[in-house]
Amino acid sequence: MLYVQGANGAGKTTLLKIISGVLRADSGEVLWNGLNIHESLEDYRSIMAYINHQQAQKDELSVLENLEITLSISGIFEQKALLQDALNLVGLSQYHLRPFRTLSQGQKRRLSMARLVVDKTRPLWILDEPFNALDKAGIHLLEGFMQSHIDAGGMVVLTSHLEPNFSQKSLKVLRLNQ
Amino acid sequence: MNLYKFSSPKVFYPLAGSIFKYTLLPSIFFLVVGLYISFFLAPTDFQQGEAYRIIFIHVPAAWMSMIIYMAMAFWNIVGFSLKSKLSFMMSRALAPTGAIFTFIALITGAFWGRPMWGAWWVWDARLTSELILLFLYIGYIALVMSFDDSKRGERVGAIYSIVSVINVPIIYFSVIWWNTLHQGASVSFNKAPSMAAMIVEGMLVMMLAFWTYSIAVVMLRIRRIIVEYQEEMLLMNHTTEG
């Protein structure tokens, strides 16, 4: 787990965009298994999940539809029951038919978490400020997901203002300065 | 010699200054010679009388407007293939000058057309293409200006310039085709009067004057763009500290 910290504007988001391949670095390159990610961008994209601070969900669609569409566009096709399980897990079980716009900020954030629950087969998670707008229980839940992802051999790159609350053995903290 | 060296804005900055110095005087010189030929050496035209002297600026200005738009697309293609900042800046520096030559070509076209055809404007292929070209220049400039981040603006503008440059010949030929359809006013600039050698020379000298002028003013403008770029970088570093 790479835990990126830094002041506003230090370049945390930019770093994550470079790692996820949205942005090309001015110099240097990002390697995955020794290969530049831009050489086989499509392969790289099917092994990583990038969630930035924007919601990337549509107001007009229901919670379940949003989850299904986000996943299928990223190449994951699952049964509705499994998606419903994921919603239950993040505490949105009652809301699956509600339009996305009726959710609170924290609930919207939880929907992004539900995506990760289903997405756990992807080794690399890249999360930009995942704890924003979450309540204590939500933060705790998300930390749990990340820990079990790490324990299962996955990788997480994230940015946050919070102090890391993970087992030290797999944690690396990167502090960005000017 | 390593040409790549000059592709960095910082290195190019002083070079642009000296290119400016060495093109400004020639442009004035060619302008004076060109004016002398257009008014004193070139003979009066039998059909058009003295009004034809407008072509000494109209035709070179029209050439410049087309060449500059193509040069912009060229620099933008270079910019994307070599990833050089300076090429995009070059294109941005060229745009206003190109737009001004397009404007001049249009105005002088109208001033020529009025006594010759009795109309300020005819929808012939060349004038129409010039008009569309002016719209394209305006579109490019407006697009680049709509971005606060000039680096992104230049790149987005570059895409537009490359796509739209293909459009210019298409428009030119489609207007020709369109006019044959209407069989209307068949007067056009193509039927130039028997061109005396002196007339061609006059236009060429004027062309040289416009060329050197454009290079001079573009070099000046690119210096401003480079300074602005530096300021922008400073500003960005400044705000991120706070």
Next chain:
Amino acid sequence: MKTLKILKALFGRELKLIFRNQSDLFTTFFFFIIVCSLFPFGVKPSSELLPQIGPGMIWISALLASTVSNARFLLSDFNDGSLEQIFLAPIPSTLIIYVKVFVQWLTTGFPLLIVAPILSLQFGLKYQEIMVLMISLVIGTPLLTLIGALGSALTLGGRGGGGLVAILVLPLYIPVLIFGVGSVLSYSSGISPETSFLVLSAILVFALVFLPYAIALSIKLALE
């Protein structure tokens, strides 16, 4: 196989969104009809003049309708971040463009084709002329959508807004307009409209091959 499934999901998403947001669907459609019906008020509505200017008026209304709808084509997806997620899909980005542009054409260009014959009757066009006009619109409206999509992609993240899209895109529409209207005019004056159809198709093929790259590049610049 997976690529196809993703594209199908994307296609479904786009359709779903447009049908949830029906106002967008109706705006373009009625905008086209209203603009078309305004033109006769601007000229003397005589039975000689209207058939002559009819094809041009219908085409210009189509251009304006396309400009209005394309100005917001990518904007909402860009603003809520879902455009970025879509471009992170493990498929080539030009395929994404094809799907999005196709749905955009289906919901803003195709409806125009349905009402165009009725509007042509308002202008007193003859049956064969309407046929020629329809063929030109079938080839031309996808071009309008493609070029409009480029305009929309270029202005993402800038301060330009819808007016800028119009300034960028309308000059690029001119060849489409000339050959679209030209096909009907040449037919009316006894010349085969084939040339115009061929030129329009050639431009369409060219645009289909190259514009998606330009659109994808613009979107990538906007996402940086």
Next chain:
Amino acid sequence: MHWTSLNSFLSMGGYGFYVWASFGITFLSLAIEFLLVFNSVRNKEITHES
């Protein structure tokens, strides 16, 4: 030299208005462009040095 007098030069065979307007607008617009760019560059460079 085919101009017999200054007046004949100025009248351009009756087309004086069109000819002089064309040349006038051309060189006026180029001069304005040049001065605008020149001034802005000088201002930039002065603020830059200070």
